[in-house]
Each structure stands twice: as C-alpha cells, then as structure tokens.
Amino acid sequence: MTNTPQVLGPRALNRATLSRQLLLDRAPMRAGDALTHLVGLQAQNVKPPYYALAARLADFDPAELSDELESRRAVRTVTLRSTLHLHTAADARALRDFTRPAIDGELRHFRSGLAGVDLDRLTALSREFVAKEPRTPKDFREELARSWPQADPQALGVAARCLLPLVQVTPRGLWRRSGRVALVELDQWLAESSGAGGDATAAAPLRAEDVIPRYLAAFGPASVKDMQAWARLTRLRPAFERLAPRLRTFHDENGTVLHDLPDAPRPDPDTPAPPRFLPEFDNLLLSHADRTRVVPAAYKGRSWKGNQSFSVFLLDGFLAGVWQLTQDKDTAVLTIEPFGTPNRAQRADLTAEAAALLEGPLHTDSIWSGYDIRFGTVVDT
Incomplete structure (x- = not known):
C-alpha cells in the first residue's frame, strides 16, 4: 500500500488492529481457523472464548468450538503471559516452549513457598500422579503436600502447572456443559485422541522469528514492546531486527517504531467500525504495551x-x-x-x-x- 502514511495515528492503528482481529467485519471462518489466526483466545473462564468468536465470526455456532475441544483439536492450557488460553492442539504444543520464560517467571514468583522442594522430584511425582487419571488442582496440592508438608500448598500446585504442560480436560470448557477443572499432560491427552490434533508427534519448537509474523497478522502494526507485553517476554528486539528485510516500518505519533507485514490490511482511519461486545480478558485489550489504539x-x-x-x-x-x-x-x-x-x-x-x-x-x-x-x-x- 504505497499511499499508507509513515506516521500512523490512533485511528489508523485502531482500524488496522480491528481488521486483523476480525472486528470490522465478521469473518466467514471456521472456529479452528480463527483460533489459529488469533494465536489463541484468553480462557480463564469458560464463556469468554465463545463470546470472543461470536463478536468475530459470521454465523458462529458455539457447538462448533465445543466440538474442537471434544475432538481434542483444541485445548485449554497455560501459555501466553502464563495464563490460560484456548489454542489449537498444534499451537498449544509449539507455544509452550516459546512462552516458557513467562511460565518460569510465575514459578519464581512462588519460590518462597517452595523452600526445600526439589523441583525435579516434584515434576516426576506430578507426572506419575496425573498419568493415572485426570487430577484437580486440589488433588495436586494434597498429593504434593505429602512429600513437602512444610511448603505452601498453593505454591506446590502452581509449580506442578508450571513444570508440566497440563491441559483442562473436557467437559470443562464446553458450551452449556462445563465441568470442574481436571488436568492431564498435554501429550497424554492428545495421544488418546483420534481427532486431527491427536497424534503424539512433538511439534517443532517455535522461534521468535516464527511467532512475530503471526503476532503482527493478528495484532499489528506493533512495536517490540507491544509483542513483549502480549507474550510477557523480553529481549525480542534482535528477532525483529533479523526479520527487518521482510517487514515494513512505521511510527506512531510519539515516534515509537512500529513493525508490520508488508501486505497486511491497514484500512482507512475513517472506515466505519460497528459496535462489538467483547468478553472479559479479551486479548484485544491485553496485547499491546500502548493500549491507546483501543x-x-x-x-x-x-x-x-x-x-x-x-x-x-x-x-x-x-x-x-x-x-x-x-x-x-x-x-x-x-x-x-x-x-x-x-x-x-x-x-x-x-x-x-x-x-x-x-x-x-x-x-x-x-x-x-x-x-x-x-x-x-x-x-x-
């Protein structure tokens, strides 16, 4: 788009972001494809992913997203910002390693309650415990407290969640049929599935250079700090610099450098934007260091x-x-x-x-x- 101005004001950034978030026009897209495009949906509660897609997809049927979860093509697990997200099975595997520093940061936050706890042993015990059947967070706290009665039970439960890639099994997360939180390891859950995401083959680890284009496709144009806020990671600037020949550069009104995909949509700032109802914790409001675009x-x-x-x-x-x-x-x-x-x-x-x-x-x-x-x-x- 040769006529795009070098400086993008708040309305230009707003319309570009809304377009990529499927909020200017509802997209004729399947739920699983939307999960891929949006790099997951915040899912601390059960209903928000359904409300999020209702605002974004044409003719959305909540049963379609439930089917993604029941077939295990999608899962609810901790990734971005060390918070619970709903991802495709492939993204859940790949993003786990990419977001590991944020998850490790949460573990460090609870280290005072883990004094004297051997984390390698905790990992092994947790893996053995959860392999037998899905376990609730309370089950984890009680079981691990047998080995470390002096530790903070909440910290023990958080450590298990941080050290193992755990997913919430269905019916938790299903539309109108949700159940209690029960956890198993990601690969165990997917290996038991006959669905499209159910093979146990490990996904190739994602590098920052792999994730940056996907972030920009869903949230751009954006600064390095914006993406770092989205993932709760640091030191992403070198990866942006390595990708520079493939990216286009803009500035916001404060002079902050913004990166973008060359052919990504950047609608006219005066493009009409219809009203939209979004759920709590919607990623539209959580994925930039500078949120004034929304x-x-x-x-x-x-x-x-x-x-x-x-x-x-x-x-x-x-x-x-x-x-x-x-x-x-x-x-x-x-x-x-x-x-x-x-x-x-x-x-x-x-x-x-x-x-x-x-x-x-x-x-x-x-x-x-x-x-x-x-x-x-x-x-x-």
Whole structure:
C-alpha cells in the first residue's frame, strides 16, 4: 500500500488492529481457523472464548468450538503471559516452549513457598500422579503436600502447572456443559485422541522469528514492546531486527517504531467500525504495551476492578463501556453500561448488535425463552 502514511495515528492503528482481529467485519471462518489466526483466545473462564468468536465470526455456532475441544483439536492450557488460553492442539504444543520464560517467571514468583522442594522430584511425582487419571488442582496440592508438608500448598500446585504442560480436560470448557477443572499432560491427552490434533508427534519448537509474523497478522502494526507485553517476554528486539528485510516500518505519533507485514490490511482511519461486545480478558485489550489504539486515555483502567476484568463493548472501534448478561427467570437480560452518553444512533446500533447476539450465537431455547436489553450507568471505578 504505497499511499499508507509513515506516521500512523490512533485511528489508523485502531482500524488496522480491528481488521486483523476480525472486528470490522465478521469473518466467514471456521472456529479452528480463527483460533489459529488469533494465536489463541484468553480462557480463564469458560464463556469468554465463545463470546470472543461470536463478536468475530459470521454465523458462529458455539457447538462448533465445543466440538474442537471434544475432538481434542483444541485445548485449554497455560501459555501466553502464563495464563490460560484456548489454542489449537498444534499451537498449544509449539507455544509452550516459546512462552516458557513467562511460565518460569510465575514459578519464581512462588519460590518462597517452595523452600526445600526439589523441583525435579516434584515434576516426576506430578507426572506419575496425573498419568493415572485426570487430577484437580486440589488433588495436586494434597498429593504434593505429602512429600513437602512444610511448603505452601498453593505454591506446590502452581509449580506442578508450571513444570508440566497440563491441559483442562473436557467437559470443562464446553458450551452449556462445563465441568470442574481436571488436568492431564498435554501429550497424554492428545495421544488418546483420534481427532486431527491427536497424534503424539512433538511439534517443532517455535522461534521468535516464527511467532512475530503471526503476532503482527493478528495484532499489528506493533512495536517490540507491544509483542513483549502480549507474550510477557523480553529481549525480542534482535528477532525483529533479523526479520527487518521482510517487514515494513512505521511510527506512531510519539515516534515509537512500529513493525508490520508488508501486505497486511491497514484500512482507512475513517472506515466505519460497528459496535462489538467483547468478553472479559479479551486479548484485544491485553496485547499491546500502548493500549491507546483501543482504550481512550479518559477510560484507562475503567475495564478493571482489582484483578477482575469486565466484559466491554466498543463504539467507533474504541472502548466505550461494560456489559453483563444475566438471567431473570426465563428471560436473558443484557445490560449495557456506557462510560459516556451514546447518541440515539449509537444506542440503536448497540441494541441491534446485542439483539443479534441474543437471537443468534448466545441463544439457547433451554436457557431462556426471551430477552431484554437495558441501558444502565457505570459507577466510577
């Protein structure tokens, strides 16, 4: 795109990122392909991955994502930022080593509770323990406390999760059928599967040079610090420098160098952006060091309270408020709480988007027979 300006302002960055996040136009894409393109979905809770794809995919059916999990073509495991993500089986294997420094950082955070614990022995005991059957986090804490009664039980459980590539087995994570958290090793879970991702062949380790183009395809244009925030890694600059001949360079309004794929979409800053309802912890809001491309300065910190993230909505491509879905008897109630004062057209657009979700991917006859869309007010956080 020879006419693209060298300096990209917030709206240009916003529209480029929304396009790659499939949030300008819903994509006619399968759930598994979307997981690959987006390099996984944040999945600390069960529903967010479904809400995330409902905002991004045309004609999305939650049962399709559930099928990816049941067939073990997709898994829920700890990767980026040492947090739980839903990935394709191939990405879960490959990203584990790439994100190892972030996972090791979490382990170091709990080292005071692991005084006197032999981590090699803990790894061996945990692997033997989980090989027999899926185990809950409580099972791990209790079993490991037998060998190290002086250690902090929470730290022991975290250590097992950090030292072994554990996945949450189904029915945990399935739409409307979720169960308790139970864990097995990744390769064990996939080896037992007859699905497309079920062979036990080890994936080739990913280098930073392998991951950078995928990050830019989903989140670019971006700086080195942006990608480091996305993965919670450091020292990625040399990899960007090695890729420089294959990348295009821009600057933001503060002079920060931004890298991008030459042919990636960079829509006109005035491209219309429809309202979108996103789940808590959506990666759109977590994957850049500078979040002003999505979060206006006036609303910084408004989507969080303590460690809890709210479900949010976008107006004109930018964070504009929070929302929640509750149930009143047999009626689904979607409450929209704007940070500012939407005009009449924006309220109509938000109502139409909410109705499309409640009549489409989020609707289940056995859960509710009708719905109500309400506007509320946000208490200042």
